[in-house]
Amino acid sequence: MQSELDGFRQRGASVVAVGQGTAEEAAHYCEKAGAEFPCIGDAGREAYRVLSLKRGSWWTVMLRSMLTKPLESFAQIRNADLAASQLAASDVLQLGGVAIVRRGGALSFLHVAEAPDDIPSNASVFDALDRMCERA
Amino acid sequence: MALRSVTGSDAALTDGLASVPGLELSRYWQDGPAVLLFLRHFG
Numbered sequence: 001m002q003s004e005l006d007g008f009r010q011r012g013a014s015v016v017a018v019g020q021g022t023a024e025e026a027a028h029y030c031e032k033a034g035a036e037f038p039c040i041g042d043a044g045r046e047a048y049r050v051l052s053l054k055r056g057s058w059w060t061v062m063l064r065s066m067l068t069k070p071l072e073s074f075a076q077i078r079n080a081d082l083a084a085s086q087l088a089a090s091d092v093l094q095l096g097g098v099a100i101v102r103r104g105g106a107l108s109f110l111h112v113a114e115a116p117d118d119i120p121s122n123a124s125v126f127d128a129l130d131r132m133c134e135r136a
Numbered sequence: 137m138a139l140r141s142v143t144g145s146d147a148a149l150t151d152g153l154a155s156v157p158g159l160e161l162s163r164y165w166q167d168g169p170a171v172l173l174f175l176r177h178f179g
Contacts (some may be wrong), residue, residue: 007167008171009170012163012168012169013168013169013170013171014164014169014170014171015169015171015172015173015177016161016164016167016170016171017173018159018161018172018173018174019175019177019178020150020152020168020176020178021177021178023158025178026173026178027165028178029178034163035168038164040159041176041178042156042159046156046157046159047153047159047161047174048147048174050149050156051149051174052154053174063156067152075146077157082171090177091177092177094177095176095177096173096174097174098139098172098173098174099153099172099174100139100169100170100171100172101153101164101165102165102167102169103165103166103167103168103169104142104165104166105148105150105151105154105162105165106147106148106150107142107146107147107148107149107165108142108147109139109140109141109142110139110140110142110146110149111138111139111140116176120138120139124138124139125139125147125171128139128170129169129171131141132169135177
């Protein structure tokens with residue numbers, strides 16, 4: 001995402017990362033990742049619940065990827081920030097999502113992840129932003 | 137992995153997002169569209 005930030009800027013879009021954790025943990029993540037966009041901590045996962053973002057099962061979050069993509073899984077484990085998974089507010093089964101909000105506040109596009117690797121490509125997010133602008 | 141277009145009452149879900157205490161998410165869609173990335177966790 002960081003590497004294609006210009007694509008979002010060209011479309012006039014703000015990018016915001018929301019994660020489980022406190023404001024301090026969010027700031028730490030942003031700094032560590034070198035993110036040039038805001039990181040917001042949602043320790044209570046209230047925003048996740050508003051959008052009905054899903055919790056996975058142990059099968060979808062851990063076991064399936066280890067069995068179907070073992071090399072990628074072990075690489076992810078090797079590179080993981082284990083401290084992040086041990087944060088008090090962190091639910092390891094929580095899945096992510098992407099929401100695109102139109103200027104002024106109407107939700108226009110939403111992706112609710114079904115698995116940890118179920119993440120829309122930047123190209124598909126750009127396409128959604130372009131479609132939203134065409135409709136405006 | 138495509139994003140689905142949101143219509144009808146679901147478009148107002150942002151009212152709920154805007155009211156989450158402490159996040160102040162509405163500031164990000166005041167001047168243009170906002171892309172909110174919900175991470176599994178920080179790390």
